[in-house]
Amino acid sequence: MTIKNTIKKYTADLTNVQFMKRKVASLKGRITKLEDNTHKLQHLVKDSVLSLLDATTTYQSNSYPSYQSAVAEINRKYIGVADWGVLQTGSIIDLRAAFIVGDGMIISDKEPGEEPSPELEWVEKFFKYNDLDREVVQEFAKEAEIEGKIALKLAVEEDKEENEEVEEGDKKWKVSVRFISWLDKKYEVTTNPKDYLDYQKLAWKETGTTKKETLDAKEFVYKKFGGRIMNPNEAAPKIMKCLPQIEGFDRALWDWRNINHIFAGPVLYAKCENKEEVGLMLTAFDNKNFKLKKILAGTAEMSFIKLDTGGTSSLEKEIANLAKVISGTTGVPVHWLGFVDLMSNRATAEDLINMINGATTKERQTWIGAYEEVIKKAMDMWNNAAEKGMSKEKQLDPNKIKVDIPIITKMHYDRLEKIFLPAAIAGMISQEALLAMIPGLDVKSEMKRKEDKEKSEAEQLKNEMDNMKTANLEEDLLGGGKKREKE
Numbered sequence: 054m055t056i057k058n059t060i061k062k063y064t065a066d067l068t069n070v071q072f073m074k075r076k077v078a079s080l081k082g083r084i085t086k087l088e089d090n091t092h093k094l095q096h097l098v099k100d101s102v103l104s105l106l107d108a109t110t111t112y113q114s115n116s117y118p119s120y121q122s123a124v125a126e127i128n129r130k131y132i133g134v135a136d137w138g139v140l141q142t143g144s145i146i147d148l149r150a151a152f153i154v155g156d157g158m159i160i161s162d163k164e165p166g167e168e169p170s171p172e173l174e175w176v177e178k179f180f181k182y183n184d185l186d187r188e189v190v191q192e193f194a195k196e197a198e199i200e201g202k203i204a205l206k207l208a209v210e211e212d213k214e215e216n217e218e219v220e221e222g223d224k225k226w227k228v229s230v231r232f233i234s235w236l237d238k239k240y241e242v243t244t245n246p247k248d249y250l251d252y253q254k255l256a257w258k259e260t261g262t263t264k265k266e267t268l269d270a271k272e273f274v275y276k277k278f279g280g281r282i283m284n285p286n287e288a289a290p291k292i293m294k295c296l297p298q299i300e301g302f303d304r305a306l307w308d309w310r311n312i313n314h315i316f317a318g319p320v321l322y323a324k325c326e327n328k329e330e331v332g333l334m335l336t337a338f339d340n341k342n343f344k345l346k347k348i349l350a351g352t353a354e355m356s357f358i359k360l361d362t363g364g365t366s367s368l369e370k371e372i373a374n375l376a377k378v379i380s381g382t383t384g385v386p387v388h389w390l391g392f393v394d395l396m397s398n399r400a401t402a403e404d405l406i407n408m409i410n411g412a413t414t415k416e417r418q419t420w421i422g423a424y425e426e427v428i429k430k431a432m433d434m435w436n437n438a439a440e441k442g443m444s445k446e447k448q449l450d451p452n453k454i455k456v457d458i459p460i461i462t463k464m465h466y467d468r469l470e471k472i473f474l475p476a477a478i479a480g481m482i483s484q485e486a487l488l489a490m491i492p493g494l495d496v497k498s499e500m501k502r503k504e505d506k507e508k509s510e511a512e513q514l515k516n517e518m519d520n521m522k523t524a525n526l527e528e529d530l531l532g533g534g535k536k537r538e539k540e
Contacts, residue, residue, distance in 0.1 A: 114297055115296075116296070116297050117293070117296050117297075120201075120280075120288075120289060120293075123289070123293040124199065124200055124201070124236060124290065124293070125236065126296060127146075127290060127292060127293065127296070128199055128236055130142035130143070130299075131199055137299075137300040137303040137304055138296070138300045138303045139303075140303070141299045141303060141379070141390070142292060142299060144385075144389075144390070145379070145383050145385050145390075146195060146198045146292065147195065148385050148389060148409070149198055149383065149385065149409070149412075149413060149416075150191060150195040150198050152409050152410060152413050153194045153198075153413045153416045153417055153420065153458075154190050154191050154194045154420070154458065155458055155459060155460065156459070157186065157190055158185075158186075158421075158456055158458055159456075159459060160173065160176050160177065160180070160428075160454060160456060161454075161455050161457070162453060162454065162455065163452075163453055163454065170453055171449060172432070172449050172450060172451065173454060175432065175449055176428055176432075176454055179227075179228060179428070179431060179432075179435075182227050182228075183229060183230045185230065192232075193205075193232060194416075194420065196232060196234070197276075197278055197416070197420075198278075198290060198291065198292065199290060200234070200235050200288070200290065201277065201279045201280065201288035201289050201290035201291075201293065202235065202275070202276065202277045202278060202288035203232070203274075203275070203278075203423065204232070204242075204255060204273060204275045205230050205231065205233065205273060205274045205275075205423075205427060206230070206231045206232075206233055206268060206272065206273050207228060207229070207230060207271075207272055207273065207274070207427070207430055207431055208228070208229050208272070208434075209226050209227075209228055209229075209434050209438045210226065210228070211226060211227075212226060212227045225439070226435060226438040227435075228431040228432075228434050228435050230427060230431070233257075233273075237263070238263060239257055239260075240255055240256060240257040241255075241256060241257070242254070242255050242275055242285045242286055243255075243285075244285050249282045249283050249285060250282065251270075252270060252273075252275045252285065253269075253270050254268065254269065254270070255267070255273045255275060256268065271430055271434070272430075274426045274427050274430060276420075276422065276423045278290070278291070278415075278416050278419055279291060279293075291382070291384075292383055294382050295378065295379050295383065298375050298378050298379050299379060301371075302372060302375040302376060302379060305368055305371050305372045305375065306372060308368060309365065309368050309372065312368070313365075316365075321338075323353040323354070324353060324354040325353045326353075330353060334353050373392065376390050376391075376392050376395075377395075384412020384413060385409055386406065386408060386409060410460050417458050417460070420458060421456050421457065421458055424456045425451075425454075425456050428451050428454055429451040429452075432449050432450075433451070435449070436448040436449055469487075469490055469491070473487055473490055484500075488500070
């Protein structure tokens with residue numbers, strides 16, 4: 054081999070080596086890119102699986118997760134314009150409000166005297182002026198069940214009836230109580246940064262129908278019936294927790310109605326011998342308005358059959374179970390939702406009344422605190438307007454008034470009959486203490502009526518004794534005269 058050929062072969066081999074290096078480098082790049090794509094594909098598959106898992110968890114049992122959407126829907130159901138749950142929502146809210154308020158509030162002196170205190174007389178007039186002794190208390194309880202909270206505005210008003218012929222310095226004043234709807238005003242409450250329960254401001258912005266306004270603490274009373282203490286503006290109503298179940302309950306009833314509409318009517322069936330007879334029967338009844346009690350004649354065997362409706366048993370169980378869940382959440386006894394067949398006996402039904410009393414205990418105590426605050430702030434307003442400049446000793450003192458909302462149950466009356474009545478007969482407790490335990494009874498008026506009756510009976514007995522003494526004296530005198538005449 055010549056030197057020329059050797060050099061030529063070396064150059065070719067070198068070229069091939071360089072080419073192979075470039076090819077290997079290119080393959081390495083492809084492999085690296087393939088590895089990157091593989092990693093991306095793995096991440097994509099992983100993310101897709103996670104997204105699928107997340108997609109399955111986006112199903113929500115609660116269709117109203119926000120306070121605003123829930124209260125708006127409760128309002129729609131209560132006023133009867135929602136698609137589902139109108140009947141159940143209205144019944145539950147009205148029943149709970151009735152049990153929370155009961156027969157109404159009892160306002161009394163903390164330390165009763167022979168005569169009602171000036172504070173008690175003022176509160177009675179204040180309640181009468183604002184109809185708080187009548188239906189308004191029930192209305193306030195209903196509104197609180199819808200919104201989960203209550204806001205009341207207090208304001209001093211001139212008593213126009215009393216001030217018609219009164220001089221400027223002697224004007225009479227009254228304090229009004231007005232309900233503020235959150236759905237209407239969208240008000241916000243501001244608290245003390247150091248105390249969640251110290252409500253300092255209540256304000257709402259201007260809308261198309263209302264002007265903006267800000268109330269100081271002395272001008273409003275605000276109470277929550279649900280939610281967390283640290284969130285003063287969100288107060289979940291009791292019924293908010295079972296809105297989806299109420300809708301499911303109503304939908305299940307509707308489904309049941311549709312199934313019954315389809316399957317309740319029996320189907321006329323003709324048993325035939327052959328296909329020709331089947332054709333004749335179908336032709337005979339085609340476009341015929343067949344009614345019961347019509348006469349039929351033919352060779353086929355006629356009968357009515359009932360379609361299989363075995364699937365409705367599951368629907369019935371769903372309705373009953375939803376009723377139980379709603380009852381357990383709201384405290385309304387299940388037989389008051391229409392399921393009297395779920396009560397095994399009368400004792401069970403009566404015991405369930407204690408269930409709703411227990412379920413409304415918190416709300417009842419909150420209302421007692423609310424009206425105590427209303428009385429205090431209203432009386433302070435009246436003192437500043439009507440008794441301005443007078444010493445504290447001569448002004449009305451709201452701390453002398455006690456508010457109570459009694460619970461009336463069979464258990465309560467059983468305790469009266471079996472415990473307190475025998476104790477009163479034995480002299481272990483006073484009659485006043487026994488009468489105070491009877492709901493709706495005005496102890497003071499009853500004791501006054503009893504005292505007047507006892508005084509009247511005592512005077513009558515005294516008059517009878519005096520008449521008897523007079524008669525005996527006259528008889529003795531007459532008897533002595535007759536004796537002397539005889540002698």
